[in-house]
Amino acid sequence: MSEAVLSEPSAPSAVPLTRPFREVFAGVEERARAVWEAEQVDRCDLDTPNPRRRYVLGMFPYPSGNAHMGHVRVYAISDAVARLSRFRGYEVLHPLGWDAFGLPAENAAIQNGVDPAAWTAENIAKMKDGQFSRLGLSFDLRQEINSASPEYYQWTQALFQLLYDHGLVYRADGWVNWDPVDQTVLANEQVIDGRGWRSGAPVERRQLPQWYIRITAFAQALWDGLETLRGQWSDEAIAVQKGWIGRSEGVEIDFPIVGDDGCAIKCYTTRADTLFGVTSVTLAPEHPLVAELAAPGQAEAVAAYVAAATGRSEIERETAERTGVSLGRIARNPVTGEEVPILVSEYVLGGYGTGAIMNVPAHDARDFDFARRNGLPIRQVILPAPDAAPEELDEAYTEPGWMTGSGEFDGLRSDEARQAIIDALVARGIGTRRVNFRLRDWLISRQRYWGTPIPMVHSDAHGWAKAPELPVMLPAGADFSKGSGQAMASVPGFVETVWPGTDEPARRETDTMDTFMCSSWYAWRFLDAANTAEPWATQRAEKWMPIDYYVGGLEHASQHLIYFRFFSHFLHSIGRTPEPEPVRHFLDNGLVKLGGEKMSKSKGNVVVPTEAVDRYGADALRLYILADTPLRRDIDWNDAGIEGKQRFLGQIWSLCVSLADATELAGQMAANTPRERAAMRQLARLAVEVAADIEERRGFHNAVARLHSFVGELRPLILEADAGERPLLREVMREFTKVLGVFAPHIAEMLWREAFGGTESLFRQPWPELDAKWLAADELTYSIQVNGKLRGTVTVTADSGEEAVVAAAKASDNVSAFLGDKVLRRVVFVPGRLVNFVV
């Protein structure tokens, strides 16, 4: 084998060009990487004066220790964008970092007694040096970050305190999602179908004091910002965000309590048009007035109901029957004056709106069930047609319609009546227009060790204060035997401290932050990873933010991207980043599956990237993973597919090698023969379309298809070329290596140098820019239709006008036969495309 020769970087001419590619690819790739390393080709100048700049970022990985195909897909995409951008004259920031806090490291510590920091460092080394490094990704590792290092998390802590200073952090006693297996509190986004997202255990509800970030302060801004992303984010990604933010417009209505002057229950509704159909008012079990309002005779039943409901898990409550208990009190409908009972039921959510609702069984499916079950009246106030009569309902009528039984509003369309009723309520001071969001504040406390310590101290006398010195170091030597929540407290000397500015005793917070805190601001840290004075210099953010292309899975659209956007909006509001939105183009990629199933170790259906690299090479792997399947769809792994890509690279290899000995072109690329002109046209189109496929159309798979087409067109030209044509064809293939390099950088670099005599890296070269004339064909093929049916084609010179084309079309055999002696009614002429005769 030739590896011995190949691995010697000072002997570039030693690449055995005449050997078949599949025998030498490993050496070619190794050598290309050695060259890039030696020449520092992947460096980014963060202070560049170049006005053309691009920030290309793949979501940073969790260092599990094993690179998987999902990583390959993300970085094959980001690297293609990065390399194309460099060719096109941009200074490109394309960094790599590690999302290094999180549960697996801690679980390893608990189970095997290893130090989470050591475990994590080892995994990072494994992934970086043994796995990612073999893919030929153009990262500038001078910007590498590790979110679990004190150099990083001191700034996570500083930003937490900055949020605190702006009133965006608070501590509250609240109902939280408690994961009984992982022994921690979970954010709403981490509860999936009522179960913990990692443990899968049914989540319990507990009331505990926790730290929250007031992301709801930016709910409207986050909602509005989505419209600015249209066309740059997929509709699906925007829809997921909208679902989480969940904006709705409605009205809060006061329902006075009979016999309790001045006390009223506020109910939120988006359906003010149904106000005359209210037959009860229902409070959530968590509603603060429940215990106070319960009539003496009902107090015991109410207390029992509330206790049962609040003790149940989310999943139990969601599937529960629509039971309810009367409080024994009466509310008055503020417009009709009618008296309706007040109940408590667990299907009313305590955390949304006012925690109390008005029940309109006739026009809300849930209220309909509730009324049926609890013997409440059902009163129809909206009819499906203006002349319909109210009738016994089998189910709630929730569509718009025409008003009835609603006093002065009868006969109006319900959507008009809604506004009229709201106006009347507002005018009489018993209602307030109100916008509500589903988005909740972000609970960031975690009863875990392996995370960023929350930099706060507490004293019974003074309450809470920011820890005065950062970082608050995560203490080494934790004892995990009493559970994760106690691990930090177990380290002697950690908890005990003093109240800032005094020598009075105080205690440190022992919770850590949700790891989504780390990933909410990492994009800014890449801009200034070595800064010890501040998390980043503002002028760097001015220069590089927002991210131009952000690559990652759609599964992060609900959590990470909400928090990330929140941080960006906040940072923008205080002048630390130039635009509110952090990401221009979000390239959301699908999964890599095997046999239609998600790859997983437990199923044993994993294709390991390093093994694929061993067998086929990184270039073939990267080319394959971008080919055939559109960006957003899931790939179903297929060995034959990657074999095909290796074969394709072999064809390119031998084709380029066959031209290596042609005379170097002197002067401009001028084409005189038909073969030369054809080659120039192919190259011109390839360069333009591949760039557009990637930058504008997200069509990576179409870009790869174009490479195949190009090679298919060029091969016969090269094989048939005479000696006079070979220099130009050599030059065309030399330019082609740039396009190839976007996807398969190793082979491209080596062909550029070894076959075509490049002296400086391929990736320092400009993108092929050819005269616009090569984009225009000199002949055009028109399709000829008769009555919309294809009857033939005709090829004419490109400068032919309508008359000439129509004449040629009429004359062609097949067409004239179909036209016969029929009367020509109309001729449709589409320039450059077709002629349609209507007879």
Added chain:
RNA sequence: GCGGGCGUGGUGAAACUGGUAGACGCGCCGGACUCAAAAUCCGGUUCCGCAAGGAGUGUGGGUUCGAUUCCCACCGCCCGCACCA
């Protein structure tokens, strides 16, 4: 239930603003090279038909000279959220 995506050959898919449906890949078939095989290369590959021709993008309708693309109704699949009043 609500929101989003999507239905095209044996298969992954393409068709950018309505204009030659199936580019490109995989597979399959045939051929060359070979004692043979592998590898490689060349050709073919929507369906019916010998052909001329006809049919064809989930189903039914519509708009149009012309519809995979636009509109209406329906069927089916996938994903996300899910008692948000």
